[in-house]
Amino acid sequence: MIEAYVPILLFLLVAIGFAIFTLIVSSLIQSSRYNKVKLEPYECGIEPVTDARDRYSVRYYLIAMLFVIFDVETVFMFPWAVIMDELALFGLIEMLVFLFILVLGYVYAWRKGALEWA
Amino acid sequence: MLDTIVIPLLKILVLLNAVLVAVTFMTLLERKVIAWAQSRLGPMRVGPYGVLQAIADPIKLILKEDITPARADRMLFTLAPILSLVPALVVFSVVPFGGDELFYVTDINVGLLFIISVTSIGVYGIILAGWASNSKYPLLASLRASAQLISYEIAVTMTLVSVILTAGTLSMVGIVEAQQESGLWFGFVQPVAFVLVLIGGLAETNRAPFDLPEAEQELTGGFHTEYSGMRFALFFLAEYANMIVITAVVTILFWGGWLRPFPNVEALAFLDLVPGWIWFFGKMFVFLYLFIWIRATLPRYRYDQLMRLGWKVLIPIAIANIVVTGVFKVLL
Numbered sequence: 110m111i112e113a114y115v116p117i118l119l120f121l122l123v124a125i126g127f128a129i130f131t132l133i134v135s136s137l138i139q140s141s142r143y144n145k146v147k148l149e150p151y152e153c154g155i156e157p158v159t160d161a162r163d164r165y166s167v168r169y170y171l172i173a174m175l176f177v178i179f180d181v182e183t184v185f186m187f188p189w190a191v192i193m194d195e196l197a198l199f200g201l202i203e204m205l206v207f208l209f210i211l212v213l214g215y216v217y218a219w220r221k222g223a224l225e226w227a
Numbered sequence: 228m229l230d231t232i233v234i235p236l237l238k239i240l241v242l243l244n245a246v247l248v249a250v251t252f253m254t255l256l257e258r259k260v261i262a263w264a265q266s267r268l269g270p271m272r273v274g275p276y277g278v279l280q281a282i283a284d285p286i287k288l289i290l291k292e293d294i295t296p297a298r299a300d301r302m303l304f305t306l307a308p309i310l311s312l313v314p315a316l317v318v319f320s321v322v323p324f325g326g327d328e329l330f331y332v333t334d335i336n337v338g339l340l341f342i343i344s345v346t347s348i349g350v351y352g353i354i355l356a357g358w359a360s361n362s363k364y365p366l367l368a369s370l371r372a373s374a375q376l377i378s379y380e381i382a383v384t385m386t387l388v389s390v391i392l393t394a395g396t397l398s399m400v401g402i403v404e405a406q407q408e409s410g411l412w413f414g415f416v417q418p419v420a421f422v423l424v425l426i427g428g429l430a431e432t433n434r435a436p437f438d439l440p441e442a443e444q445e446l447t448g449g450f451h452t453e454y455s456g457m458r459f460a461l462f463f464l465a466e467y468a469n470m471i472v473i474t475a476v477v478t479i480l481f482w483g484g485w486l487r488p489f490p491n492v493e494a495l496a497f498l499d500l501v502p503g504w505i506w507f508f509g510k511m512f513v514f515l516y517l518f519i520w521i522r523a524t525l526p527r528y529r530y531d532q533l534m535r536l537g538w539k540v541l542i543p544i545a546i547a548n549i550v551v552t553g554v555f556k557v558l559l
């Protein structure tokens with residue numbers, strides 16, 4: 110079975126090689142003239158005053174945490190879905206219990222306002 | 228040696244070139260279709276009806292000066308487009324374009340899981356691009372883009388669970404074979420899942436109406452505002468390659484991949500005269516066209532609307548779909 114993954118490794122190497130190769134080729138044939146203003150970050154023509162890496166909304170952080178929780182729980186369902194034929198009713202009830210707990214957490218996050226954006 | 232290295236390598240090179248050509252002509256198609264939707268002609272100057280525009284654009288991008296802003300983090304600034312493009316290309320290794328072994332690079336038993344996990348690596352490219360630019364608009368756009376991508380990824384991944392329930396396998400070839408056995412494309416068995424994956428796919432590829440990371444009116448050029456030349460081209464390639472992957476996955480999961488319509492009806496056997504890969508590309512083209520059509524038609528969402536749709540509408544429907552599919556699977 111492991112042989113099936115060899116082409117993926119090859120593809121990975123080819124893709125990385127392609128990206129680096131095009132960057133090198135283009136850097137060899139492009140024209141480039143030094144100009145101080147050209148190297149400034151874009152800010153609608155105004156000289157940037159502060160560093161761009163400022164504080165940002167905590168909501169992004171919250172979304173990231175919710176993502177980690179829900180994504181792990183979703184991936185947990187994948188093996189169950191594949192062998193559902195063998196598990197039959199027992200597997201269904203097990204998963205309904207699991208989904209119930211998942212939905213409980215989801216409702217809690219909703220009630221707490223974690224899913225609100227504004 | 229020949230079977231494990233040389234033949235896959237040849238397939239990979241053919242596939243890579245096919246993807247690159249598809250992307251360049253995809254940009255032309257998009258410009259033309261949107262132009263027609265707006266009663267314009269679109270590109271007309273380069274070649275007959277502007278057909279050679281697709282070749283002129285990459286040449287221009289290679290020759291353009293590639294600027295690294297003075298404040299940027301030089302190493303991450305170059306790493307970001309590579310990190311964005313490589314996963315978008317590697318995913319093609321498990322996409323089967325036909326039933327014969329000739330038409331896919333490899334078939335692994337966790338194909339769908341591989342596609343989900345590898346495409347999500349692309350988020351790193353986006354967030355690194357915004358961070359490394361050290362400019363305000365790209366940073367805001369990359370935050371938005373990553374929050375959007377991970378929100379919709381949950382909805383799409385959950386929806387795919389119900390498709391796996393129906394198919395009973397994760398292998399991409401196996402999923403199409405399961406549709407051949409049941410004689411029904413899963414689009415008819417799982418219509419709700421199809422709509423969810425289509426909406427999620429639009430959001431995952433930052434396409435209109437979910438193109439907030441590139442909302443020109445608010446964020447100028449999005450997370451690649453500071454990029455130019457070849458590094459910009461790599462981002463562009465990644466974006467369109469992702470779009471092609473999504474349409475291929477939708478075709479395989481819901482519309483029978485390389486199967487002809489009604490694969491079990493003997494009376495329609497004459498349709499087998501058309502080779503499977505033509506069916507495949509025909510179906511893919513319909514969805515690519517649909518993506519462009521949607522972009523030309525629908526206005527953009529507001530960010531809070533986008534988050535509400537992802538978290539409060541799509542996820543509950545996806546969970547309900549899993550339960551309904553599971554109950555039906557056990558009862559029938």
